[in-house]
Amino acid sequence: MKTFKMLSFDLIKEDGKLNFPLIDGIVINQENSHKSWVLELFISKEHIKTFHQLHNSGEVFDVHVVISFPDNEPAPFSVVVNEIREIRGNYSVLLKGAVKQLRKKxxxxxxxxxxxxxxxxxxxxxxxxxxxxxxxxxxxx
The missing domain is CATH 1.10.1200 (Non-ribosomal Peptide Synthetase Peptidyl Carrier Protein; Chain A)
Known part of the structure; x- marks a missing residue:
């Protein structure tokens, strides 16, 4: 497994991107046969409603995540909300999914x-x- 620091997180919607300010975040490449990834966001209470809705629906959704360095291109993922936990008034949101293949060229x-x-x-x-x-x-x- 490889881990990376998550610097920014954008939920991709049909009408644009929705940025969620992070308290902290990590991205884990599980390096398994399913090519699965785990994304954990630590966010404030004011931003949790969207993730509760996504968790309840079981919807697969697209996100863009900047990893390790601010100048890196955002990495595209398709994910589902796996778990949400409250920690001292803030929230840990665990997402599981895969890297999306970017269009060639x-x-x-x-x-x-x-x-x-x-x-x-x-x-x-x-x-x-x-x-x-x-x-x-x-x-x-």
Missing amino acids: YAEQLLKLLLEENLPKEELITRFEQGMRERPKLKEI
Whole structure:
């Protein structure tokens, strides 16, 4: 197993991303035949309602997680809420799932769309870096 520090957590919804501020978080690659991952978020009480709803529904949902270093690209996961525990007024949310396969050639497709906008060099670089970090659906750009 390998463990990583979770720096940010975004729930992906049809209408965009919903960021959940973390008190702490960890990501564990179980390195098993199922290629499963465990994500544990430690969040404040004000953000727990969404996770209770997801837990009760058993819904599989997509998230983006920045691991280890702030400049890393968000890693996409499909997960389910496995367990929620209250700890001294805050909450531990245990998610289980798998890494989603990113579309091939995302960088090339993003760059092609941005080049079509005839942006100045500095803006092109800035928008490309932002797009690679945030990974929006390409039709949203």
